[in-house]
Amino acid sequence: MPTDRRDPTRFPSLDERAGVLERKRTLKMARSAHAYVRGSTAQFYAWLGDVDAGLVPAAPPVWICGDCHLGNLGPLADAAGKVRIRIRDLDQTVLGNPAHDVIRLGLSLSTAARGSDLPGVTTAHMLEEMVHGYRDALLGHDESLSEAHAGRAVRAVLRRATHRRWEHLAQERLERIEPTIPLGKRFWPLSEAERSAIAALVSSEAALELVGALHGRGRHHAVTVLDAAYWMKGCSSLGTLRYAVLLRIGSGKAKPSYCLIDVKEAVASVAPATPDAPAADPADRVVQGARALSPCLGDRMLPARLLGRPVVLRELMPQDLKLEIDDLTRDEAVGAARFLAAVVGHAHARQMEPADRRAWADELRLHRAGGLDAPSWLWTTVVDLVARHERGYLDHCRDFALARAG
Incomplete structure (x- = not known):
């Protein structure tokens, strides 16, 4: 060496x-509300713990991502060279409740939609499509993983990953080919x-x-x-x-x-x-x-x-990329929500027995209210967490600004 x-x-x-x-981490989290979501996993679970313990259903335990946000999904290459969108960061993985991945992904997508200045009704549609894509994957509907339905923004990242070689990785990570x-x-x-x-x-x-x-x-x-x-x-x-x-x-x-x-x-x-x-x-x-x-x-x-x-x-690998999705349109946001939830659902389903997959899929059809085609517990937790993260983000920015001024 x-x-x-x-x-x-x-x-x-x-x-x-x-x-x-630590100063660098604080700066990165202050750049946007979505960046704050990515860096506040501990706060997410602390706030989720404040929610009524009986609200979030106890799904069949499987290995979960534990930090299922947009940046932790992206293109990965398999041994045959096929590139697909998969969960790409497992630092927080545990044998736990798959509902936690669903809620965390819902929070991440909702924050991305707000960052794209999309109306609140789009968030409701995104959560509906999330549940549809996730359930389809649980039930073995392979078409739910078709990139054709993923939305333009996701497909663009996938296309870019597919054509990358060592030179691209070296230039991106090392800023040189040597x-x-x-x-x-x-x-x-x-x-x-x-x-x-x-x-x-x-x-x-x-x-x-x-x-x-x-x-x-x-x-x-x-x-x-x-x-x-x-x-x-x-x-x-x-x-x-x-x-x-x-x-x-x-x-x-x-x-x-x-x-x-x-x-x-x-x-x-x-x-x-x-x-x-x-x-x-x-x-x-x-x-x-x-x-x-x-x-x-x-x-x-x-x-x-x-x-x-x-x-x-x-x-x-050169194909390893994170999803950086900015300036979403309504259709792109809804399409990405359904597809990415299907990716997570597929990762969960592969670990479950058929009876457990069916029971968990059936649970996701229950407890609906207010005309929303998604479980009320998902809407309630995501809305509550969006509000808590928004306040947490602003407090973080305030503290960061005061620390820099001092």
Whole structure:
């Protein structure tokens, strides 16, 4: 692994990182109400806990995303190269109540609609279509996952992902095609302890087998660490260990291939697990949830330990993109709501027995009121949470502005 290419005194020290990362997280959450939703998972469950405990139904327990917002869904490539929209971030996954994913997605979509200045009636239609798409997936109606009905904005992201190659990933993540990681605003130099620990981790038998399998070359091919850096990335994950590791696969005269490994600390989930859920190491929990909900992602993840902490290794593929949907029209919002709910419903349904799928689908047809073609508990919780998040967001912006002024 190469030594640092720039003066490390220009970057935060190990002791200073936490403060810098917290300020960055606060800034990102202040940028928009939707960004605040993405970074306030703990508040979501705290506020949801204030709702009448009997309001949210107890659905059959399955692995859930735990943080099911728009940014945590997006294109993923499977082993055959087929790109589909799936759940792409499982940091908060637990064995829990699938209704929590439905509510969190409803909140995220409602906030996105408000950010697009769509009328409140559109939110009502979005929640109706969410329930329709989710139920169709539970009942095995494959047409619910047809991208043709996903809306223009979702299809545009999917098309872009399908045509991406390593050069696109390198340019986007590293801002260059050359096989190095540029130190700067996003990437910081490693300490000697970090550098040694990462080198040992990626040369472990399990890591080499994973990388070799993903590249179709097998364990016997050489894997070389070209570069590594601390990665200031994400929002809710800011403040935990996060590293980018650039690898070269192959040696000799054969043309090498490159891969970018994301090493991310796994922490305890704030999403409530079912009472009888077995205790698990946070990294093991993340990978188990990923393999249950998005196998094409879980199969390229590895639980491990780094510097005494649980981490998850994941190869980043060029097709991995998050959904960034802005300026939605009414039709796009409604279409996206139905399709994305079907994606989540499919991830839940694959884990359920047929009788449980039918019972949960039937539950979603009950408790309707006020002419809304969706359960009243979904409308009530989403409306209440939108109001709480709006106030929380404004309070956050106030506190952020005062802190900067001070």
